[in-house]
Amino acid sequence: MALTEEAVVTFDLGSGTVRDLNQLLHGGHPDSPPARFLVTNPGGKHAVAVGLNAPYEIEIEGHVGYYCAGMNQLANLRVRGNAGVGVAENMMSGKVLVEGSASQSAGATAHGGLLVIHGDASARCGISLKGADIVVHGSVGHMTAFMAQTGRIVVLGDAGDSLGDSLYEARIYVRGAVKGLGADCVEKEMRDEHLAELRELLGRASVEGAEPDDFRRYGSARQLYNFHVDNLGSYG
Amino acid sequence: MCGIAGLYTKTSTLQQQLGLQLSRMLAQLSDRGPDSAGVAFYRQGAPAGSCKVSLHSAAASPDWAELGAELERVFGAPAPHQPRGSHATFVIGAEPEDAQAWLSAEHPELTLMSAGRSIEIYKEAGSPLQFVRRFALHELEGSHALGHTRMATESRVTTDHSHPFSTGLDLCLVHNGSLSNHNLLRRSLIREGIHFRTDCDSEVAAGYLTWRLREGASLEEALEGCLEDLDGFYTFAVGTADGFAVLRDPIACKPAVMAETDAWVAIASEYRAIAVLPGAEEADTWEPEPGHVYSWGMAAVP
Numbered sequence: 001m002a003l004t005e006e007a008v009v010t011f012d013l014g015s016g017t018v019r020d021l022n023q024l025l026h027g028g029h030p031d032s033p034p035a036r037f038l039v040t041n042p043g044g045k046h047a048v049a050v051g052l053n054a055p056y057e058i059e060i061e062g063h064v065g066y067y068c069a070g071m072n073q074l075a076n077l078r079v080r081g082n083a084g085v086g087v088a089e090n091m092m093s094g095k096v097l098v099e100g101s102a103s104q105s106a107g108a109t110a111h112g113g114l115l116v117i118h119g120d121a122s123a124r125c126g127i128s129l130k131g132a133d134i135v136v137h138g139s140v141g142h143m144t145a146f147m148a149q150t151g152r153i154v155v156l157g158d159a160g161d162s163l164g165d166s167l168y169e170a171r172i173y174v175r176g177a178v179k180g181l182g183a184d185c186v187e188k189e190m191r192d193e194h195l196a197e198l199r200e201l202l203g204r205a206s207v208e209g210a211e212p213d214d215f216r217r218y219g220s221a222r223q224l225y226n227f228h229v230d231n232l233g234s235y236g
Numbered sequence: 237m238c239g240i241a242g243l244y245t246k247t248s249t250l251q252q253q254l255g256l257q258l259s260r261m262l263a264q265l266s267d268r269g270p271d272s273a274g275v276a277f278y279r280q281g282a283p284a285g286s287c288k289v290s291l292h293s294a295a296a297s298p299d300w301a302e303l304g305a306e307l308e309r310v311f312g313a314p315a316p317h318q319p320r321g322s323h324a325t326f327v328i329g330a331e332p333e334d335a336q337a338w339l340s341a342e343h344p345e346l347t348l349m350s351a352g353r354s355i356e357i358y359k360e361a362g363s364p365l366q367f368v369r370r371f372a373l374h375e376l377e378g379s380h381a382l383g384h385t386r387m388a389t390e391s392r393v394t395t396d397h398s399h400p401f402s403t404g405l406d407l408c409l410v411h412n413g414s415l416s417n418h419n420l421l422r423r424s425l426i427r428e429g430i431h432f433r434t435d436c437d438s439e440v441a442a443g444y445l446t447w448r449l450r451e452g453a454s455l456e457e458a459l460e461g462c463l464e465d466l467d468g469f470y471t472f473a474v475g476t477a478d479g480f481a482v483l484r485d486p487i488a489c490k491p492a493v494m495a496e497t498d499a500w501v502a503i504a505s506e507y508r509a510i511a512v513l514p515g516a517e518e519a520d521t522w523e524p525e526p527g528h529v530y531s532w533g534m535a536a537v538p
Binding site for chain 2: 043044045046062063065066082084085100101103104122123141142143
């Protein structure tokens with residue numbers, strides 16, 4: 001979804017500040033008309049395009065530092081590079097796509113929206129996930145989905161050690177090898193509804209050439225946290 | 237929080253700019269460590285039969301020329317010196333062990349920051365930006381260098397507590413993180429004859445490496461020993477005469493980014509410190525795996 005030349009506002013982080021960029025982007029609100037922004041020379045700066053709440057499309061040309069797109073709502077971001085710690089942390093809605101790899105805690109505590117990482121994500125991807133979806137084309141590091149509560153994590157490559165440690169009700173799909181499962185995380189049967197939701201997620205993340213049948217599903221054994229199946233309806 | 241930077245050059249152009257580029261990296265990391273800064277440069281190896289030492293003086297205007305003349309009288313060879321900030325580096329016509337022994341006996345008022353053939357360590361409490369200017373780091377060429385910006389979490393802010401810590405001839409350590417078993421480990425290392433100058437946890441990691449290397453471990457073995465014997469969080473960068481090594485703790489609590497081009501290899505706590513290097517956009521960039529020793533140019537490590 002490349003931006004067309006017309007009506008794109010370009011912001012150069014080589015000369016402007018992150019604060020000015022974010023103030024510009026915070027000018028938008030949920031009812032703002034769609035607008036397009038191109039951010040150049042991010043140079044690994046932290047907190048680029050955080051706290052958005054408008055249906056904006058934003059492309060970032062290069063590598064970003066910590067917390068890029070944190071708390072995102074509605075906006076659609078594409079990072080043409082790598083992302084530092086905590087990309088799309090606490091995202092509420094919208095979409096964040098990282099063309100390179102992401103550092104630790106990608107999508108941490110995210111409540112909604114979709115995070116797609118074309119490269120690898122390192123440790124603690126989707127830690128304490130609260131409802132967002134994460135699709136990683138490459139592999140993920142250790143402690144992925146640690147204490148993840150709800151939402152889905154799809155990994156096309158391998159997963160590091162202690163996958164899904166102390167997991168609540170998030171669902172994890174891995175195509176490659178899993179180095180080790182964390183406490184209370186178990187492999188689960190792949191039923192028709194899981195194949196269907198995985199197919200839908202792969203489609204939304206524009207993944208090609210991956211068959212849901214090639215994935216394994218992991219989830220909570222529900223032995224560690226105080227879960228009562230009678231209360232299932234309350235867990236959302 | 238602290239900041240680590242390391243730069244290993246592969247071209248003569250970049251060797252000439254080593255100090256300039258490392259200064260730019262440290263400037264990016266000053267937010268991570270605003271209270272002290274330090275560097276280790278590997279440059280201008282001393283001729284055979286002689287050694288190089290970096291000394292720190294707490295005096296307002298130390299008489300380095302007089303010390304140079306004294307060294308020349310004692311060791312019988314010219315002792316050229318280079319003052320830099322509160323430090324000076326001397327080339328002494330003696331083996332490093334003999335030079336160190338003489339200096340600690342005759343000049344206890346001076347602090348020996350480093351000794352070896354090519355290492356020079358400069359460090360000081362105060363803001364990294366001031367440090368970079370006061371020590372005119374941009375003037376320094378060399379093959380490789382490590383730098384550190386410190387935000388103290390467990391011990392005092394002084395020049396002695398600053399990084400890098402010397403871990404032996406031509407060896408040094410910089411650390412981002414905190415160790416929780418450092419008091420116990422320090423006591424056992426003292427029994428092994430390792431000398432400590434501060435109560436800083438990072439100096440214990442340096443002392444641990446010194447001890448393991450003294451006992452015959454390779455640098456890689458000594459670093460792998462850290463995974464067993466050190467309890468806490470760390471990203472370490474260790475400088476040697478020929479390159480540097482990097483190790484992160486097994487749960488990767490502290491950040492690190494590495495990047496490589498045809499002209500350089502770099503490590504930094506954050507990518508923004510690498511972004512300022514020439515050609516960074518095209519560099520192969522990755523995050524080092526936890527618990528894995530990475531090294532460059534280490535062939536001649538003792």
